[in-house]
Amino acid sequence: MSSEILVDFQDDLAGDDAPSNALDQLKLSPMEEKQWPPDDLANMSKSETDIKRLGQAHLSWDDPFYDIARQQIVEVAGDDNFGRKVIVFSACRMPPQHQLDHHKLLMYLKHTLDQYVESDYTLIYFHHGLTSENKPSLSWVRDAYREFDRKYKKNIKALYIVHPTMFIRTLLILFKPIISFKFGRKLNYINYLSELEEIVKCEQLVIPSRVREYDEKIRQALKPSAQAAMSPPRSPPLPTQQFGVPLSELRLRAADADGVPFVVRDTVNFLLEQGLQTEGIFRRSANVSLVRSIQEKYNSGQEVNFYQLEDVHLAAVILKKFLRELPEPLLTYQLYNDVVNIHNVENTSQVERIRNMLHTLPEENYASLKFLIQFLSQVLAQSEVNKMNSANLAVVFGPNLLWGQDAAMTLSAIGPINNFTRLLLDQHQEIFSS
Numbered sequence: 001m002s003s004e005i006l007v008d009f010q011d012d013l014a015g016d017d018a019p020s021n022a023l024d025q026l027k028l029s030p031m032e033e034k035q036w037p038p039d040d041l042a043n044m045s046k047s048e049t050d051i052k053r054l055g056q057a058h059l060s061w062d063d064p065f066y067d068i069a070r071q072q073i074v075e076v077a078g079d080d081n082f083g084r085k086v087i088v089f090s091a092c093r094m095p096p097q098h099q100l101d102h103h104k105l106l107m108y109l110k111h112t113l114d115q116y117v118e119s120d121y122t123l124i125y126f127h128h129g130l131t132s133e134n135k136p137s138l139s140w141v142r143d144a145y146r147e148f149d150r151k152y153k154k155n156i157k158a159l160y161i162v163h164p165t166m167f168i169r170t171l172l173i174l175f176k177p178i179i180s181f182k183f184g185r186k187l188n189y190i191n192y193l194s195e196l197e198e199i200v201k202c203e204q205l206v207i208p209s210r211v212r213e214y215d216e217k218i219r220q221a222l223k224p225s226a227q228a229a230m231s232p233p234r235s236p237p238l239p240t241q242q243f244g245v246p247l248s249e250l251r252l253r254a255a256d257a258d259g260v261p262f263v264v265r266d267t268v269n270f271l272l273e274q275g276l277q278t279e280g281i282f283r284r285s286a287n288v289s290l291v292r293s294i295q296e297k298y299n300s301g302q303e304v305n306f307y308q309l310e311d312v313h314l315a316a317v318i319l320k321k322f323l324r325e326l327p328e329p330l331l332t333y334q335l336y337n338d339v340v341n342i343h344n345v346e347n348t349s350q351v352e353r354i355r356n357m358l359h360t361l362p363e364e365n366y367a368s369l370k371f372l373i374q375f376l377s378q379v380l381a382q383s384e385v386n387k388m389n390s391a392n393l394a395v396v397f398g399p400n401l402l403w404g405q406d407a408a409m410t411l412s413a414i415g416p417i418n419n420f421t422r423l424l425l426d427q428h429q430e431i432f433s434s
Helices: 020-023 048-053 102-113 138-147 166-178 211-220 226-229 247-253 263-274 287-300 312-324 332-341 347-358 363-381 389-401 411-426
Strands: 072-078 086-088 120-127 156-162 187-190
Touching: 048 226, 072 102, 072 312, 086 102, 086 211, 102 138, 138 166, 166 411, 247 363, 263 312, 263 363, 287 312, 287 363, 287 411, 332 347, 332 411, 363 389, 363 411
Parallel strands: 086 120, 120 156, 156 187
Antiparallel strands: 072 086
8 A cells, every 4th residue: 555645445435525525534645744844034035035025015914815815825926938827826835724714715716816817827736735734625625626617717728736646646536527528638747846847937936945845855765867867958058049048148149239139029020910909919828839849940040930820829928938038037137126116106206217217227128128018008009909908918028027036926026016017008108208
């Protein structure tokens, strides 16, 4: 019998309550039951601690979800490698059952998802840290699955379960009768954090320290040959590389003197002609293999013709991916604190303050930002048709314009960044007037 889980099915599983009857017979593994210390300030990412020092709480203390939000069980972490919003759920941050209102947690999860479900999104679940003290009842899990109707399930493109155990695998087997075939195909197991790099840049995720420690522990248990296979050396950049290259270097290669990168100009020009009236532009993801192929073509210096491909969403994903893979965000690390603190500036002075801030950017950053915002203002002008108002565009582009120096993104940071992006869009004429 497996050491990770002890399952004793005394009765045949039958009927709607079968999973509920079986849950109490599932035992967590000794590793799962280990008492891990809570994340303290020393173990938090720089982005998290910066936001806390700046006093930027995600929700105010009198918000009905404040007691849930402060646990940081649910986080939003920008986009994955294919242009989909990333929602993170960390089991280890769930307090003991008697300290957590699970119904309110469910409502808070829905409240968070409501901001993103109109876009394609990815859900990452860090399973490590679920113990007999903090695990919810199976009836709650079942009710939660049913609570999330088609609105939530339609645009979730993948659910990644990180560090799965026999417990969670058996749990999903028990739920098989009520999980739709289509949703079941979206479930993926991730055994090591390194495997997540195929989906999302791990440094942009706020991964709890105990999850990282557990991952290191199980990696160390592997044979040296297996460890080497999991961490292959990265290929050196090509002379024609476009993605992941500093804007200053791209400017030296480009024919355009203003410093707007070729990929940005290429995608924007196509979207201006073909995409302005596309409903949900920037909210949809694109074919994963096609995204990789286009990126490889750009990096190898080959021509990319979006007019032949006739795929607006592909061009939109490539634009976001280019911005997200810059070594330093377009708005630069230097402006990070100024951006997240812009709400402290009087409304009548914000435009002038932002204009002054942006003029401290390197020339190629300023030119690229101005070019991008002017394009997005034309998307905004067609919002009656494409359904992308300034708030929607800010949610999409905010995390791609700025992130913390360690690249981690939290709900505490994402709100101020999105609000700043919305100001850029709503006040673009005054901000870029000189």
